[in-house]
Amino acid sequence: MAEGTKNYSPYDVGFGIYVHWPFCLAKCPYCDFNSHVRHQRVDTDAFATGLVRELQHFHQLAGDRTVTSVFFGGGTPSLMPPRCVEQVIAAIYDLWDVAGDVEITLEANPTSVEARNFAGYRAAGVNRVSVGVQALDDDDLKKLGRQHSVDEALKAFKLAGRIFERTSFDLIYARPGQTVAAWRTELERALAEQQGHMSLYQLTIEPDTAFERLHQTGKLVVPDDDLAAALFDVTQELTDKAGLPAYEISNHAACDQQSRHNLLYWRYGEYAGVGAGAHSRLLTENGGRVALSAEKHPERWLADVEATGSGVIETENLSMADQAREFLLMGLRLHEGISLERYEQLFGRKVSQQQVEALNKQGFIDFDKTRQNIAATKTGMRVLNSLIALLAD
DSSP: OOSSOOOOOTTOOOEEEEEEEOEESSOOTTOOSSOEEOSSOOOHHHHHHHHHHHHHHHHHHHOSOEEEEEEEEESOGGGSOHHHHHHHHHHHHHHSEEEEEEEEEEEEOOOHHHHTTHHHHHHHTOOEEEEEEEOSOHHHHHHTTOSSOHHHHHHHHHHHHHHOSEEEEEEEESOTTOOHHHHHHHHHHHHHHOOSEEEEEEOOOOTTSHHHHHHHTTSOOOOOHHHHHHHHHHHHHHHHHTTOOEEETTEEESTTOSOHHHHHHHTTOEEEEESTTOEEEEEOTTSOEEEEEEOSSHHHHHHHHHHHSOOEEEEEEOOHHHHHHHHHHHHTTBTTOEEHHHHHHHHSOOOOHHHHHHHHHTTSEEEETTTTEEEEOHHHHTTHHHHHHHHHO
């Protein structure tokens, strides 16, 4: 990839920046993200400076673009001092043009200590927060390894709503022992608190987590497929009724409240990721796409950045087949689905018309022949990986 502006197709859906803050107060037993607990003081200023240096490196790779969204994820980015968040945002403005309606999101835990930073984040330029409430049951919060209570979470969310333009209320369901009736009650309570966006994730047992070890020994039992499906159905029913339909498998929003940054991912846009373990997808001059990933260990990442300007340890030029599969994997998560015309233009191949018509007839996808658009139905969402395998052949 050469420096400078490249020529982009009319299908360019924006350019995002992902900022990874890898530190947490404690490791949640279900979490497989690149998060780390440090019992000694973290040099936050050194890590913020490292993030700025890596942003400079990515500007050389990506060239002059217009940033449409920024997302601080983790780990726990609400452990970042506001001055560090401000330093990173200022660097983005220095390096790139930034859209006037840019969305700048920060994931936040609702402990009282972190909530006190909300005003500082807003002053730094953050205009959207995603609050990890995760459960409205104190016993379940403890089982999930969370450091807050229900009362703290609701107070923090209300505070966020007074400070930020947009918020997300995030919950985990299909928890051990959870019934349909209990989830219905909990979700109704959450819907009374939400302010336009909810991320509602089914608990999954991820490899190399404490929950996986408990699950393998029979000490942790999660809902079976039938119960999980019933919980999913209740989720759709109640959110639809409340005016927050699903725009993606796990995300629900009122009109114009969707997460623009996550839509960038799902619409197969281009983004630069900085920080330990961050991933990037950038276009190349010949219209290809390159995947980059950074060193996961925070201190090693920082040492690499201080030595070379970047913590990237792996760069892969994606084949057209890989790109096409990623496009389907991301786009079919969306209620809006994907454009078959865009698919063909990007990858020089067509999705099998015969396969599309067969899956449409079986009720797994909706097919708009006029717009040449396909989207997974609610039935199809439950077997999405199988649909992608069939369409990618």
